[in-house]
Amino acid sequence: MTLAERLRVALEEGARRETVRLTSDFRDHEPEGLEPFAPAAVLVPVTDRPDPGVLLTQRTETLRKHAGQISFPGGRMDPEDDGPIATALREAEEEIGLPRSAVEVIGIADRYRTGTGYEITPVIGVIPPDLALVPNDAEVAALFEVPLSFLLEPSNHVEQAVEWQGHERRFFELTWQDRRIWGATAGIIVNLARRLAYPA
Numbered sequence: 001m002t003l004a005e006r007l008r009v010a011l012e013e014g015a016r017r018e019t020v021r022l023t024s025d026f027r028d029h030e031p032e033g034l035e036p037f038a039p040a041a042v043l044v045p046v047t048d049r050p051d052p053g054v055l056l057t058q059r060t061e062t063l064r065k066h067a068g069q070i071s072f073p074g075g076r077m078d079p080e081d082d083g084p085i086a087t088a089l090r091e092a093e094e095e096i097g098l099p100r101s102a103v104e105v106i107g108i109a110d111r112y113r114t115g116t117g118y119e120i121t122p123v124i125g126v127i128p129p130d131l132a133l134v135p136n137d138a139e140v141a142a143l144f145e146v147p148l149s150f151l152l153e154p155s156n157h158v159e160q161a162v163e164w165q166g167h168e169r170r171f172f173e174l175t176w177q178d179r180r181i182w183g184a185t186a187g188i189i190v191n192l193a194r195r196l197a198y199p200a
Contacts, residue, residue, distance in 0.1 A: 003048050004104050004126045007196070011107045011124060014195035021194055022172075022187045024113035037119035041084035042074025043092040044122050044192070045103065046148060047129045053145035055127075057096060058179065060141045070181045072188070073098070076118065084108065084121035096143055097134040102127050110191045114184045122188050146176045152193040157186070 001009075045055040059069050073092040081087040085105055092098040103125040112120045135143045150156055157172050160182075172190050173182035181189065 003046070003052055004106060007046065007106045007124060007126065010196045011109065017195075019194045021110050021191045022112065023110075024115075024187075037113050038117055039077040039084070039087075039121070040075060040118040041077060041087035041091070041121045041123055042072035042188070043088040043098075043103070044072055044109070044124045044188070045092065045098065045127045046106075046124065047145060048126050049129045052148040053129075054148050054151055055096070055133075055143060055145055056181070056185070057135065057140045058142040058144070060137070060139060069183060069185070070179055071185050072122070074120070085123050088121075088123035088125075095136050095139055097136070098127065098131065102131060109188070109195060112184055112187050112191065118184075120184060120188065122192070124192075144179070146181075150174075150176060151189050152196060154193060157190050157193065 047053045047055065055073070056070055057073055059071060073095040074088055075091045075095075077084065077087045078090070081090060085108070089100040089103060089105075092103070093100055104127075106124040106126060109122040109124055112122070114120065133143060151174065156174050158174065159170060159172055171182060172186040173180055174186055174189065175181070
């Protein structure tokens, strides 16, 4: 069975299992008066290796929002996008130079709402390893690969808490080498780990 086939089966089986999933940044308290969430999508690009990895980006420090944070390639859905898959593929091409034709789309995972007003749809895709990608240096400071097994291991998901706007805000973070993965990206990873009964 290929990696794509194994992931597709795991994603479908995981959708039928009853597991607790994170739906948003607001774990216990969702502020009132929020505008409707804007649709967005990210690509979770899994490299087709014996030990698969996932490509992540570190955003540049000059961006107006989320400067320096770790994220999946992705962004807001444009009116001309034909759904979240089209958005994720377009954004990955714009941000890291990943050709759409190089992505085998596996499926869609659980949506996640952010405190900045977006509802993100993660799109899972398998890509060939070691592609010569050219990140957009206006948006992406670094492109790096993390083993899928590390991201899916629950013991690597560390829950933290901070005081925010008068409420305790709890979130997950992962540390890969010297990189801190937290916020919506970590929430999406935790959901994937809970959904994917990843076959060995």
